[in-house]
Amino acid sequence: MERSNPPAELTPAVAQKLTATFKATGESVWQIDYIKRALAEQSHNKxxxxxxxLGIESKYLEVEHFAYKGSYPEEVVAxxxxxxxxxxxxGKKGVHDVRVEPIVNPYANNPRDHIRMQAYRLQSLTPVGDLTISVLGLNDIQRAMTARFKIGAQIGETLEQLKEKIEFYKEKQSALRRAKVANCLDALLNECLKRSPYAATAATVLHRESIYPELKEQLIVLQIWTVEFQELHDSSLALVLQKPAP
Ligand SMILES: [Zn+2]
Structure with a gap:
């Protein structure tokens, strides 16, 4: 993830004042709409x-302090x-001290340097990855793995649909059938973009399905694979939770 500039309202003077208030009273000075809005925008509301x-099924955005505010009060609105x-x-991260025992910082680290996904389970590649998975409970079956499994199944299903639509188009190359192929491909690749929920899972599954490169080849031959689709493909590749082969 990339860090944008702080919201215009959060000037150094305002930040200083909020920090002083927090240190004096313990008030939740970070609970400000403009802070939440800017963070949501940066994380694509995820x-x-x-x-x-975030914002659905009681999953509201919370402002998380990467360095715990109780231990590092100077950074309460940094x-x-x-x-x-x-x-x-x-909640899972709680009072964990990332300065003493680092976990993946989504702004500073590329998760795939520390974590990979195997059959919807995250596996650590480094001690930092190991701690990240454990502290955040990223392999909890109920909340984390089920969601990843669902999105993976959805990608598999869309690939099947794409295959059918391509066959259909090959039988009769009409504009309608061609548009249906393109729309299906567009929907598939959009699931694997940064802004989509569970995009890292979706992208990892997509690029591991052996049928995907086959369909891509066919789409190139049929001249349906455009520069735009190639760009979406490249963006999704960047999210795959597996280090690229050297
Ligand atoms: Zn979460």
Whole structure:
């Protein structure tokens, strides 16, 4: 994830005042609409840790302090320390001290340097990855793995549909059938973009399905695969939870 500039309202003077208030009273000075809005925009309205969509099914955006506010009160509204998270991840992380025992910082690290996905389970590649998975409970069956499994099944289903639509188009190359192929491909690749919930899972599944490169080849031959589709493909590749082969 990329860190944008702090919201215009959060000037150094305002930040200083809020920090002083927090230190004196313990008030939740970070609960400000403009902070939440800016964080939501940056994270595409997703939890920065588990990728769930915020604002639905009681999953509201919480302002997470990467360095715990109780231990690092100076950073209570430091822009670089604030992260959009769901209640579950924010709660799981709790008072964990990332300065003593680092976990993946979604703004500073590329998750795939530390974590990969195998059959919807996350596996650590490094001690940092191991701690991230454990502290945030990213392999909890109920909340985390089921959601990943669902999105993976959906990608598989859309690939099947795309295959059918391509066959259909090959039988009779009408504009309508061609448009249906293109729309299906567009929907598929859009599931794997940063802004989509569980995009890392979706992209990982897509690029591991052996049928995908086959369909891509066919689409190139049929001249349906455009520069735009190639760009969407490349963006999705960047999210795959597996280090690219050297
Ligand atoms: Zn979360």
């Amino acid at each position: 939890c920065s840790f588990c990728e769930c969509e 822009w670089d320390n604030l992260i959009a998270a769901c209640r579950r991840c924010n």
